[in-house]
Amino acid sequence: MAYRFEGSLTRTDERLTRVYPFDVPEGTTHVNVALRYDPVHTEGATLPQQISMSVYGPHGWVAEINRPSDRFEGGTDIGPDPSPGTPPSHVEPGPWRLFLSTYRIVDVIATFEIDVTFRSEGATPALPTPPTPTDPPDLGPGWYRGDLHAHTWHSDGRWDSPALIAYMADHGLDFCTLTDHNTVTGLPEHLHLARDGFVTLGGSEMSTFRGHMLALGVYERVEWRRPDGTPIPVSEITDAIHAKGGTAVICHPMNPGDPWCCGCRWEHRDMMPGNADAVEIWNGIWDEETREGIALWQSWLDEGHRIVATSGTDHHGMAHHVEAAKRHRVAVNVVYADAFHRDAILDGVTRGHAYVSAGPTLALTAEDATGRTYTMGDALDDAGEVELVARWSEVPAGAHVTWVRDGVREPAGGDGAGEARLRVDPDAVRWITLEVWDDEGAWAISNPVYGRR
Numbered sequence: 001m002a003y004r005f006e007g008s009l010t011r012t013d014e015r016l017t018r019v020y021p022f023d024v025p026e027g028t029t030h031v032n033v034a035l036r037y038d039p040v041h042t043e044g045a046t047l048p049q050q051i052s053m054s055v056y057g058p059h060g061w062v063a064e065i066n067r068p069s070d071r072f073e074g075g076t077d078i079g080p081d082p083s084p085g086t087p088p089s090h091v092e093p094g095p096w097r098l099f100l101s102t103y104r105i106v107d108v109i110a111t112f113e114i115d116v117t118f119r120s121e122g123a124t125p126a127l128p129t130p131p132t133p134t135d136p137p138d139l140g141p142g143w144y145r146g147d148l149h150a151h152t153w154h155s156d157g158r159w160d161s162p163a164l165i166a167y168m169a170d171h172g173l174d175f176c177t178l179t180d181h182n183t184v185t186g187l188p189e190h191l192h193l194a195r196d197g198f199v200t201l202g203g204s205e206m207s208t209f210r211g212h213m214l215a216l217g218v219y220e221r222v223e224w225r226r227p228d229g230t231p232i233p234v235s236e237i238t239d240a241i242h243a244k245g246g247t248a249v250i251c252h253p254m255n256p257g258d259p260w261c262c263g264c265r266w267e268h269r270d271m272m273p274g275n276a277d278a279v280e281i282w283n284g285i286w287d288e289e290t291r292e293g294i295a296l297w298q299s300w301l302d303e304g305h306r307i308v309a310t311s312g313t314d315h316h317g318m319a320h321h322v323e324a325a326k327r328h329r330v331a332v333n334v335v336y337a338d339a340f341h342r343d344a345i346l347d348g349v350t351r352g353h354a355y356v357s358a359g360p361t362l363a364l365t366a367e368d369a370t371g372r373t374y375t376m377g378d379a380l381d382d383a384g385e386v387e388l389v390a391r392w393s394e395v396p397a398g399a400h401v402t403w404v405r406d407g408v409r410e411p412a413g414g415d416g417a418g419e420a421r422l423r424v425d426p427d428a429v430r431w432i433t434l435e436v437w438d439d440e441g442a443w444a445i446s447n448p449v450y451g452r453r
């Protein structure tokens, strides 16, 4: 018994899920799903088709097939020894269904074939025991630098976790986060590979057809579609992330989108920013998209939302990304954590006790008349007039440090290291950040201290 689904796709099929039901016979121990499509690229075009698949058994999700087109070869194995992106499982007989997700169809008709085949190897082997998380020695409370967004070969990245961690550690980071698209199968190994002086965090990135969202600190797959393939409203997905104790981050909101990266621009009009916890204002290298991301975030602050700003390398291990990162500014997250542990770092991010920086070091503090202290991410809800104290170092030559108060810039100081103070009436201000810019763009952006205006 086998199934073949075939058809054709055009531009009008972009951002759609097609659902294909099939039955898995009793006694099956291995399922293989093979997708072929033609053409992979249009002639002369740089963009490939952008297609992925998700597979569901009688009791839920069993496989994710979300890779560069050259890795669809040989199909995807589902069973006790599966392909990357798919968790080890005992195959359950009964009604299954396959989602074919078409993000980008390059500007011609594409034909596709999906072959689903079954194999029985008698007694099913025991499932492998996943590696357990490693907690490196706690270095105590402090400011830690790291990345919140990266991919491996469990989705569309080129690296495995050891290569990703080696890259991030070589670049002086204290932590990195694996967030593969729509799967969490890389997390057990990634969390296990933490080591002295280096913490690993995990989550996943949901690739909806109208924008991407990180579910940080959620170690199981987060569903973004209903069984019939229709999308779940993002505010409901965010509620589900919160119910699992996770942090929801709107990714690369001002990505150019079509046709470069279909579904990558944030277009969920009901989530601007809704109940999201954070927005990734700086994705990958500095570019116009980053400038627009910062402007979008600050427009949300102006509207009274209190939402954390983060950065993400979004590393996929491609050689051209590695080269670009050498020549351009890439921001890391500098986070105040109560402990050197994945939960504490994520807690610091969620509280906004963090800034994004491509080099400079920032500090922003205040103390009110009762002796209570505040830092970036905190709200002056009960405070009287306070004096904010900014300190910085490693600000590059030619760059300048500014306060940004409700969108209005006020100079704070120049390059190198320095200190500035600003008296603030919490009733007269909605938000204040500390930022470092030069003519090319930003070097560092703090999370706000919030007033009551």
Ligand SMILES: [Zn+2]
Binding pocket: 205, 212, 251, 252, 264
């Ligand atoms: Zn993305």
Ligand SMILES: [Zn+2]
Binding pocket: 149, 150, 151, 205, 314
């Ligand atoms: Zn990503």
